[in-house]
Amino acid sequence: MRRWVPALxxxxxxxxxxxxxxxxxxxxxxxxxxxxxxxxxTLVENGAVAIRAGKIAGIGSTATVLKDFxxxxxxxxxxxxxxPGLINxxxxxxxxxxxxxxxxxxxxxxxxNYIFPAEAKLVDEAFVRAGTxxxxxxxxxxxxxxxxxxxxxxxxxxxxxxxxxxxxxLGQTLIDFPAPDYKTWDASLAGCDAYLAxxxxxxxxxxxxxxxxxxxxxxxxxxxxxxxxxxxGVPYVIHVAETAAEVKTIGExxxxxxxxxxxxxxxxxxxxxxxxMVHANDAELLLLKKHGVGVAHCPQSNMKLASGxxxxxxxxxxxxxxxxxxxxxxxxxDLDLWEEIDTAAKLHKVATGDPTVVSAxxxxxxxxxxxxxxxxxxxxxxxxxxxxxADLIIVGLDAPHQTPLYDVYSHLVYTTKASxxxxxxxxxxxxxxxxxxxxxxxxAVLKQARxxxxxxxxxxxx
Amino acid sequence: MRRWVPALxxxxxxxxxxxxxxxxxxxxxxxxxxxxxxxxxTLVENGAVAIRAGKIAGIGSTATVLKDFxxxxxxxxxxxxxxPGLINxxxxxxxxxxxxxxxxxxxxxxxxNYIFPAEAKLVDEAFVRAGTxxxxxxxxxxxxxxxxxxxxxxxxxxxxxxxxxxxxxLGQTLIDFPAPDYKTWDASLAGCDAYLAxxxxxxxxxxxxxxxxxxxxxxxxxxxxxxxxxxxGVPYVIHVAETAAEVKTIGExxxxxxxxxxxxxxxxxxxxxxxxMVHANDAELLLLKKHGVGVAHCPQSNMKLASGxxxxxxxxxxxxxxxxxxxxxxxxxDLDLWEEIDTAAKLHKVATGDPTVVSAxxxxxxxxxxxxxxxxxxxxxxxxxxxxxADLIIVGLDAPHQTPLYDVYSHLVYTTKASxxxxxxxxxxxxxxxxxxxxxxxxAVLKQARxxxxxxxxxxxx
Numbered sequence: 001m002r003r004w005v006p007a008l009x010x011x012x013x014x015x016x017x018x019x020x021x022x023x024x025x026x027x028x029x030x031x032x033x034x035x036x037x038x039x040x041x042t043l044v045e046n047g048a049v050a051i052r053a054g055k056i057a058g059i060g061s062t063a064t065v066l067k068d069f070x071x072x073x074x075x076x077x078x079x080x081x082x083x084p085g086l087i088n089x090x091x092x093x094x095x096x097x098x099x100x101x102x103x104x105x106x107x108x109x110x111x112x113n114y115i116f117p118a119e120a121k122l123v124d125e126a127f128v129r130a131g132t133x134x135x136x137x138x139x140x141x142x143x144x145x146x147x148x149x150x151x152x153x154x155x156x157x158x159x160x161x162x163x164x165x166x167x168x169x170l171g172q173t174l175i176d177f178p179a180p181d182y183k184t185w186d187a188s189l190a191g192c193d194a195y196l197a198x199x200x201x202x203x204x205x206x207x208x209x210x211x212x213x214x215x216x217x218x219x220x221x222x223x224x225x226x227x228x229x230x231x232x233g234v235p236y237v238i239h240v241a242e243t244a245a246e247v248k249t250i251g252e253x254x255x256x257x258x259x260x261x262x263x264x265x266x267x268x269x270x271x272x273x274x275x276x277m278v279h280a281n282d283a284e285l286l287l288l289k290k291h292g293v294g295v296a297h298c299p300q301s302n303m304k305l306a307s308g309x310x311x312x313x314x315x316x317x318x319x320x321x322x323x324x325x326x327x328x329x330x331x332x333x334d335l336d337l338w339e340e341i342d343t344a345a346k347l348h349k350v351a352t353g354d355p356t357v358v359s360a361x362x363x364x365x366x367x368x369x370x371x372x373x374x375x376x377x378x379x380x381x382x383x384x385x386x387x388x389x390a391d392l393i394i395v396g397l398d399a400p401h402q403t404p405l406y407d408v409y410s411h412l413v414y415t416t417k418a419s420x421x422x423x424x425x426x427x428x429x430x431x432x433x434x435x436x437x438x439x440x441x442x443x444a445v446l447k448q449a450r451x452x453x454x455x456x457x458x459x460x461x462x
Numbered sequence: 463m464r465r466w467v468p469a470l471x472x473x474x475x476x477x478x479x480x481x482x483x484x485x486x487x488x489x490x491x492x493x494x495x496x497x498x499x500x501x502x503x504t505l506v507e508n509g510a511v512a513i514r515a516g517k518i519a520g521i522g523s524t525a526t527v528l529k530d531f532x533x534x535x536x537x538x539x540x541x542x543x544x545x546p547g548l549i550n551x552x553x554x555x556x557x558x559x560x561x562x563x564x565x566x567x568x569x570x571x572x573x574x575n576y577i578f579p580a581e582a583k584l585v586d587e588a589f590v591r592a593g594t595x596x597x598x599x600x601x602x603x604x605x606x607x608x609x610x611x612x613x614x615x616x617x618x619x620x621x622x623x624x625x626x627x628x629x630x631x632l633g634q635t636l637i638d639f640p641a642p643d644y645k646t647w648d649a650s651l652a653g654c655d656a657y658l659a660x661x662x663x664x665x666x667x668x669x670x671x672x673x674x675x676x677x678x679x680x681x682x683x684x685x686x687x688x689x690x691x692x693x694x695g696v697p698y699v700i701h702v703a704e705t706a707a708e709v710k711t712i713g714e715x716x717x718x719x720x721x722x723x724x725x726x727x728x729x730x731x732x733x734x735x736x737x738x739m740v741h742a743n744d745a746e747l748l749l750l751k752k753h754g755v756g757v758a759h760c761p762q763s764n765m766k767l768a769s770g771x772x773x774x775x776x777x778x779x780x781x782x783x784x785x786x787x788x789x790x791x792x793x794x795x796d797l798d799l800w801e802e803i804d805t806a807a808k809l810h811k812v813a814t815g816d817p818t819v820v821s822a823x824x825x826x827x828x829x830x831x832x833x834x835x836x837x838x839x840x841x842x843x844x845x846x847x848x849x850x851x852a853d854l855i856i857v858g859l860d861a862p863h864q865t866p867l868y869d870v871y872s873h874l875v876y877t878t879k880a881s882x883x884x885x886x887x888x889x890x891x892x893x894x895x896x897x898x899x900x901x902x903x904x905x906a907v908l909k910q911a912r913x914x915x916x917x918x919x920x921x922x923x924x
Contacts, residue, residue, distance in 0.1 A: 096865075097866060099866070099868075099877065100867070100868050100869050100872035100873055100876060100877065101868050101869075102868075103821075103822055103869070103872045103876065104807075104817065104818055104821045104822060105817065105818065106816075106817055106818060107817065110817075134862060134865060137862045138862040138863050141862060142863075300808060302812060303808035303809060303811055303812040304807070304808045304811055304812075304817065304876075305811070305817050306811040306812050306814070306815050306816055306817040307812070308812065308815075309812060332876070333872065333873075333876040333877050334863045334876065334877045335863070336863065336879075339801065339804070342801070343805070345566075345766070346762060346765035346766045347765060349765055349766055349767070349768040350764060350765040350766075350768050350769070350770065350771060352768070353768050353770075354568075354768055355566065355567065355568055355569065355572075355766065355767055355768040356566055356567065356568060359565075359566045360565055360566060398908070400596060400599045400600040400603060400904070400907070400908065401600050401604075401796045401797065401798065401880075403558075403596060403908050403911045403912065404559060404561070404911045404912050404914060404915030404918075405562070405912075405915065406561075406562050406563050406564075406915065406919065407562050407565070410562035410565045410795065411562055411795075414562060414565065414766075414794070414795040414796065415561065415562065415795050415796045417798075417879060417880065417881060418863075418879065418881075419879060419880075419881030442862070445862070446860070446862065446865050449865045449866045450865065450866050450867075452866060453866030453867065453868065456866075457868065
């Protein structure tokens with residue numbers, strides 16, 4: 001009998017394929033068209049993504065992924081697209097409580113007679129928490145997984161954003177007048193320093209500095225903030241060249257243009273996120289390129305406030321990384337990135353007279369992988385690739401307005417709405433499932449926002 | 463005892479209020495903010511509308527309407543707005559089957575290499591029925607109750623639109639080359655004549671003539687169509703001054719500009735609906751005003767095709783009636799009027815550099831009462847007034863993107879989405895209730911559209 005054992009083992013080894021157990025992961029999303037936005041622009045017709053420990057562990061055809069991986073949670077994405085979550089490159093989230101407060105006014109009237117008085121009277125930490133929650137609710141339901149913020153009490157924004165399960169590059173505002181959170185320059189700089197130290201290294205939150213603009217901070221203060229950013233290795237978020245009035249002011253004060261001014265005082269660098277960049281000339285675009293500055297293009301805000309049309313086709317030609325931002329909900333008036341994508345694709349066609357510029361694919365890239373580049377996070381987010389963070393969304397493609405389907409990029413840009421977003425996953429966590437938010441008490445958030453409306457209206461009547 | 467009778471009657475007459483039975487109506491919609499768009503811009507905070515025989519029988523506070531009227535059907539609009547249905551002033555509905563077929567191409571490449579070949583190979587009556595159903599489904603769900611169409615086989619469009627329960631001004635296309643429906647000029651004129659005769663007086667459908675454009679019909683043919691329109695008393699729908707190329711062609715052929723050309727040959731008049739009107743100079747605007755021509759402004763189509771930006775603020779200053787159109791879904795690529803309203807309000811601000819032009823209220827008017835004027839139906843639709851057709855929609859106002867609420871016009875223009883439309887009533891009939899279409903088999907319509915996609919893709923590969 002003993003002599004048979006080796007022979008039996010040999011037969012077994014030949015006939016039974018090597019046992020390779022399916023790899024254990026946390027979550028598999030399968031059955032949708034996977035739009036990876038990777039460098040090869042890979043599309044998988046019936047594809048799947050495996051997620052482990054907040055990261056993408058596998059991507060491929062549904063058959064392959066279901067063979068190679070096993071997970072306790074499986075989400076069916078049939079009839080939809082699986083794609084990277086959207087990146088909102090410029091926002092003032094808490095201003096959601098001011099949305100529609102005073103539209104169709106000249107910028108200075110709007111700011112001086114409505115927004116600044118309202119902020120002075122009402123913005124405190126509790127306000128910022130309530131407004132951030134409302135904004136996170138809207139963003140999550142619309143498929144935004146990462147946003148860049150610039151406001152006051154940014155530690156509160158960070159706490160609420162992390163609690164909502166979204167990813168944020170959250171910039172503490174610094175400005176040369178008393179702000180709702182800090183009344184002096186030294187206090188704001190110290191507060192910002194503490195904020196950066198506390199949040200560095202968080203899985204979802206990248207703390208940042210947000211000096212308001214070249215015309216609202218002295219060169220010395222802009223430089224002091226730059227040193228702070230460099231000390232902590234964090235992004236430097238700033239409004240630049242938003243309006244013709246700003247260009248005029250900078251010209252009068254410094255005999256140059258905003259981007260050149262920032263270059264001269266040593267601000268430009270590969271950690272800078274420059275918001276708007278509407279009035280940049282060709283030489284300035286070359287400076288942005290040279291220093292690796294990212295641009296947050298905000299087409300709808302720039303239209304509504306009549307700021308102008310940013311030279312985006314030129315930026316794309318120079319391969320300057322351009323992301324898309326909504327700007328704050330007080331000036332847009334929503335946080336719907338799908339409308340920004342659609343508008344970006346259309347606005348530059350009419351502005352240049354060329355219907356081939358800013359293609360659907362380029363517009364979608366601005367809200368995903370190019371947006372990630374613009375906010376200096378492309379190593380981590382913006383595309384579906386193995387090893388990147390599992391920030392992805394399932395977008396239904398079967399609504400009447402998306403039927404029939406010829407080209408998935410075209411539909412994602414020109415016909416898809418926020419309401420088509422079904423499921424949202426950030427860092428591997430399901431934040432929205434079948435249009436239901438899992439991380440916030442939506443009814444409570446809306447109720448609180450309505451209570452603030454009463455207070456804000458009453459305060460402005462006084 | 464007899465002497466007490468008059469005294470008792472007197473007591474009764476004094477104490478019991480005169481019995482006034484509540485008026486019987488078919489349907490009451492109550493509890494929403496009623497945005498009437500009437501000449502006084504009346505808003506009713508907690509209001510209601512009573513509907514009888516397809517017309518508005520009463521409007522007022524919910525308390526008053528529920529006291530004065532009684533109906534077997536009552537719809538609760540709490541948390542929403544009750545407002546006139548939207549009017550899409552320019553569409554080629556059946557082209558929904560081509561949506562996204564070939565984007566981001568120069569107009570002539572797109573037309574000559576994709577759309578014209580596809581139309582020549584595929585457009586027949588069945589195609590038009592399938593495409594019209596798909597478009598009606600999308601429009602109804604998004605709150606559009608009336609649309610102006612221009613396509614082939616328009617009798618089929620009329621039948622499908624009436625069956626879907628929408629209101630239409632439906633123009634039979636006439637053009638100086640063989641069309642999918644009629645191969646000769648005489649046949650198209652005779653066919654159009656029969657179409658107009660058959661549909662005149664229909665409760666929902668206003669048949670119309672739709673000569674394609676000043677550059678695709680001879681002056682004699684444009685005039686022959688005008689005579690046909692005048693004979694039947696129907697609208698004359700035409701593309702005018704859409705592109706710089708058209709202006710050039712008309713200049714070369716007739717040594718003048720498109721509007722002046724049409725004026726010289728006697729086309730302009732109070733039944734004309736002029737689509738696009740992008741390249742109209744000041745003198746031409748005065749001609750439009752003088753003749754009572756309505757304009758269908760299509761901001762997103764004009765942007766996407768790089769046609770230009772229509773001088774809408776000037777038109778509004780001259781009180782030329784301006785409506786909003788999506789244009790066909792092959793060029794936009796959806797039939798979402800909310801996005802056109804938002805875009806119209808924003809585009810002209812950036813184009814003029816003035817954030818006060820095209821206010822939210824003006825933009826909303828373009829999609830309702832001014833749209834009705836532009837398509838010459840303001841006696842019947844466009845506002846909620848007693849005696850007008852009961853074309854109204856309930857729009858939810860409680861989504862995160864609409865919270866909080868300061869100004870209802872601002873929210874309807876800058877934040878409301880098609881997905882916020884809950885219920886749609888046309889001519890007193892409930893077409894959509896709680897986001898469910900009642901007049902079409904949605905699944906069958908989508909299935910058929912997907913089958914056409916296969917045929918269209920295959921035909922274009924040959």
